[in-house]
Amino acid sequence: MFQHETVLKHEAVEGLNVRPDGVYVDCTLGGAGHTRLIAEHLGPAGTVIGIDQDDAALQAAHERLRDVGCRVHLIKSNFRRLKEILASLGLERVDGILFDLGVSSPQLDKGERGFSYHHDAPLDMRMDPEAPLTAREVVNTWPEAELARILSQYGEERFARRIARMIVNHRRVSPIETTGELADIIKDAIPAPARRTGPHPARRSFQAIRIAVNDELNAFQSALQQAIDGLNPGGRVAVITFHSLEDRICKRTFQEKEKRCVCPPDFPVCVCGQQPVLRVITKKPILPSEEEIRENPRARSAKLRIAEKL
Numbered sequence: 426m427f428q429h430e431t432v433l434k435h436e437a438v439e440g441l442n443v444r445p446d447g448v449y450v451d452c453t454l455g456g457a458g459h460t461r462l463i464a465e466h467l468g469p470a471g472t473v474i475g476i477d478q479d480d481a482a483l484q485a486a487h488e489r490l491r492d493v494g495c496r497v498h499l500i501k502s503n504f505r506r507l508k509e510i511l512a513s514l515g516l517e518r519v520d521g522i523l524f525d526l527g528v529s530s531p532q533l534d535k536g537e538r539g540f541s542y543h544h545d546a547p548l549d550m551r552m553d554p555e556a557p558l559t560a561r562e563v564v565n566t567w568p569e570a571e572l573a574r575i576l577s578q579y580g581e582e583r584f585a586r587r588i589a590r591m592i593v594n595h596r597r598v599s600p601i602e603t604t605g606e607l608a609d610i611i612k613d614a615i616p617a618p619a620r621r622t623g624p625h626p627a628r629r630s631f632q633a634i635r636i637a638v639n640d641e642l643n644a645f646q647s648a649l650q651q652a653i654d655g656l657n658p659g660g661r662v663a664v665i666t667f668h669s670l671e672d673r674i675c676k677r678t679f680q681e682k683e684k685r686c687v688c689p690p691d692f693p694v695c696v697c698g699q700q701p702v703l704r705v706i707t708k709k710p711i712l713p714s715e716e717e718i719r720e721n722p723r724a725r726s727a728k729l730r731i732a733e734k735l
């Protein structure tokens with residue numbers, strides 16, 4: 426069973442302004458929560474394309490979309506190859522693109538994938554089970570300074586340097602193999618008073634290592650650019666983020682693409698090179714309601730931003 430509670434489902438799909446005969450891409454298919462709702466807005470001439478790098482998600486989505494009335498393409502790939510994926514389907518431009526970033530609940534909850542400190546499992550954390558880099562390799566081979574950097578930047582972990590030092594001290598004795606071992610090392614590295622408050626002491630570090638293993642920020646930055654390039658005029662991109670760095674990438678990219686020409690009005694031609702490409706629909710991000718957060722606590726850090734291609 427693939428149980429993932431879809432976040433900001435109606436807000437995101439309404440934000441795409443789905444036309445019954447349009448072509449829409451869900452870059453983060455997961456359990457197809459958003460994709461199914463998009464498909465329900467489409468007629469027989471409409472198309473929805475779902476991309477995921479996780480085979481389990483594709484399998485679940487296949488079941489979930491069995492009875493929809495539009496054309497469906499499900500593709501196993503990293504969304505950083507978005508342009509190539511569209512070209513392989515004979516498409517250059519589409520009418521809407523969605524990103525619902527991060528991991529799905531089954532990835533987190535299925536202990537054996539090594540994403541969670543709640544289950545003892547081999548250190549893995551790959552969303553794509555065939556990808557070359559695992560959490561085991563990051564934890565056991567990356568230099569101490571690089572570990573400290575990712576823990577601090579991607580995890581906003583204030584004890585990043587202490588944790589990195591402890592990891593390196595442990596792996597000198599023997600390799601760190603499991604999520605349980607890693608969680609214990611992190612716990613020991615954090616001073617006792619800080620351990621007693623807030624979320625699980627390993628939460629930030631596990632998030633940071635997962636982001637590094639899957640190269641999540643670079644993949645998103647590249648895919649967002651390709652998404653904007655690949656929209657028809659009037660087409661929309663909707664992005665749900667769960668991490669401040671992802672949200673910053675989205676916000677800055679949208680702002681950059683909205684910039685207008687700043688040449689003086691008497692210049693015969695534009696020399697600044699700035700022409701707006703997007704209109705930002707959400708000046709402030711859309712957040713989940715208190716009710717949604719109560720029903721699905723994993724929605725609490727979600728932010729939805731939407732922009733329209735000019």
Ligand SMILES: C[S@@+](CC[C@H](N)C(=O)[O-])C[C@H]1O[C@@H](n2cnc3c(N)ncnc32)[C@H](O)[C@@H]1O
Nearest residue numbers: 431453455456457458459477478479503504525
């Ligand atoms: C939050 S879940 C999406 C849930 C989905 N919207 C739903 O309602 O069921 C994110 C999904 O995106 C996938 N994913 C994350 N980064 C990806 C990438 N770079 N390329 C392809 N899939 C990715 C993950 O494997 C995961 O299944």
